[in-house]
Amino acid sequence: MNALPYFDHVWTVSPNQCDGYRSILESNKLWHLPIIPYIDKLPEPTLKFENQDIDFLFTGTMTAHRLQIVNELRAKGFNIVFGFFPSFLKQAYLAQTKICLHIKPYKNWSFTSVMRLHTLLMEGKYIISEPCDEGNEKTIQQRFVEEVSSDQFIDILTKRIMNPDLRISGLKAREEYIKTTQNLRLQVREQFRQFILKSDNGVMMESSVQGD
Structure with missing residues (x-):
């Protein structure tokens, strides 16, 4: 959500659909954001596990x-x-x-x-x-x-x-x-920083999510 102001359009697709989008869109204006936890500390569970019926x-x-x-x-x-x-x-x-x-x-x-x-x-x-x-x-x-x-x-x-x-x-x-995803988070953050620095004002993002 913090990244959204940098982009004009957002798609929700599965990882296997990424190549299809890259084939029709300018690759230098397309960002693939992996779905992983973007937090470093284990948060408290939001659910109260009671009466599991x-x-x-x-x-x-x-x-x-x-x-x-x-x-x-x-x-x-x-x-x-x-x-x-x-x-x-x-x-x-x-x-x-x-x-x-x-x-x-x-x-x-x-x-x-x-x-x-x-x-x-x-x-x-x-x-x-x-x-x-x-x-x-x-x-x-x-x-x-x-x-x-x-x-x-x-x-x-x-x-x-x-x-x-x-x-x-x-x-x-x-x-x-x-x-397990700690190193990947660090990589994504740096890649995102470099992507923003190199991009124009109008950029597009895709996210590896499949809505079904």
């Missing part, structure tokens, strides 16, 4: 593939909350949730929702994800979530929900996520 939470557009997984979990008697919510309600659900899900919109989908994983990691949530980006380099966020193949997804969820240490594991992943 929601087993699973998924936030996003509901497709046939996602609904199939939701219905299978509901059939097994789990309490699962899913869909789009206003921010205050989403925060309330996050605080009550044991495991957050990252589900592909379609079985053959190959793009990770970087911003979804980033947001959940920063909230200290334990995340289980279907694997994405097959054949592509994994995102930083994928290193800190548990990826489970689609054919084993329900079985693993059924087992993991019994783990009493999910909250501790989620907070630990959050801490490691922030520590």
